[in-house]
Amino acid sequence: MCKLFSELDSTSYAVQTRSIRIGCHVTSIRLENLFWDMLEDIAVQENISLGKLLTKLNDEFLETVEGVINFTALVRCVCIRHAMKMQNSTITGSTNPYKFKEKNKAA
Numbered sequence: 001m002c003k004l005f006s007e008l009d010s011t012s013y014a015v016q017t018r019s020i021r022i023g024c025h026v027t028s029i030r031l032e033n034l035f036w037d038m039l040e041d042i043a044v045q046e047n048i049s050l051g052k053l054l055t056k057l058n059d060e061f062l063e064t065v066e067g068v069i070n071f072t073a074l075v076r077c078v079c080i081r082h083a084m085k086m087q088n089s090t091i092t093g094s095t096n097p098y099k100f101k102e103k104n105k106a107a
Contacts (some may be wrong), residue, residue, distance in 0.1 A: 005067075021051055022058045029054075029072055031053040
């Protein structure tokens with residue numbers, strides 16, 4: 001058995017609804033505590049508040065995609081993608097966990 005579930009703290013998959021402001025709009029988001037923890041970690045790494053992070057995600061999405069958005073699904077995917085990138089940087093020892101191409105600086 002891989003013990004993915006049995007070693008998971010039960011509080012991490014408990015669901016929490018939070019009232020948040022995205023730009024000028026107040027709404028609520030219902031996520032598992034693990035995702036809230038991940039979002040708070042991302043916000044700290046970005047040196048912004050959780051509200052500003054969620055607004056930034058929403059704005060970036062609206063700039064690139066038209067139509068109906070399942071924002072909660074987007075947030076979960078962002079958290080998972082972030083965790084995958086961080087895991088990759090830990091494994092490879094990369095100082096650039098996001099694998100962005102570094103621009104050549106003209107002298």
